[in-house]
Amino acid sequence: MVQDIVFVTGNANKLKEVQMLLSGSDINLSNEPLDLDELQDTDLQKIAVAKCQQAVQVLGAGKPVFVEDTALTFQEFNGLPGAYIKWFLKSMGLEKIVQMLDNFPNKSAQAITTIAYADSEGKIHVFEGITDGKIVPARGPTAFGWDPIFEPLESHGQTYAEMTKEDKNVISHRGRAFAKFNQFLSGN
Template sequence: MQIHLASNNQKKAKELQRVLQAAGISGVEILLMADVAPYAEPIEDGRSFEDNALIKARAGAAATGVPTLADDSGLAVDELNGMPGVLSARWSGRHGDDEANNDLLLGQMAHVPDERRGCGFVSVCALVLPSGEEHVARGEWRGTLLRERRGDGGFGYDPLFLPEDADGRASAELTPEEKDARSHRGKALAQLVPVIAGLV
């Protein structure tokens, strides 16, 4: 069975594969955007994570005829009224520039005291079938924004995120398996596992 992951992020593909394996689901081939016939990437102009995940999943399913999974995720900082939020990947003005995004956020939060540095990762995963059937799942992971980078794992804002449930380690200091068990995307994907199992 094939699932199209509407992304070219290899780390997200590996994360999905680990989640499926942990659930005992085998025989699923994950196709990234580079693995399918080219199609126009939709503009992610939704106002919520749910909106953007569905925009991507619907476009992928329509173009490929394959069940398509899309994720929209980001970091919501309490002091910034939930921002960067849906703008997380392009917070600095350049899409996917993790270093610039982290630098900008550190600068914006430099003088905010520790007690007001609460934040949370949010992930919404949408699975759209060629029939038009849609499934949406949301996961959240709460923690605190650090004052400097820690660890060299993960991606995005992982080096700045201190989870509530990780024994004082930053997200970027966790093993992939530890992160899967706790993370926002891992929680959202886990909710979709029964649906995927029913397709295999």
């Protein structure tokens, strides 16, 4: 049975990547570029759940909907910039984000995606994917966020930006979160 689900995003690149990750499943994905308030917190699950609850209020109950929130955490900074990476990127750019770690030997980072899904009954389910890696000087195309500065440990020395979309999706935080989400949807 095909499920109609709304993905709340205004990010065209993110939408394309999610469509690719969910291709082959029994999901009819549409999107709504809602401008939701973002809870200011370091807890990604709290942020995603709050955004999902807002989306349900705006779109109306009974419509399955999900939001996705992504973070980039630096071990040296106890998890920052975390959920604030979008704003760091917007105000500083890739080069200055990399420079933040110049005086520290530890360049370890985690890419984290958290999905909050409200089913047709309004119950919220949370799925998370994590990829370990390190921060490196930018390499590869700069079209998709911080991909050029994140080198996953499993990537054989490539940044996300240098990888093919297919290879990236196998090991990425988003790919892992959506694999869990898809598995959940397949069981319902």
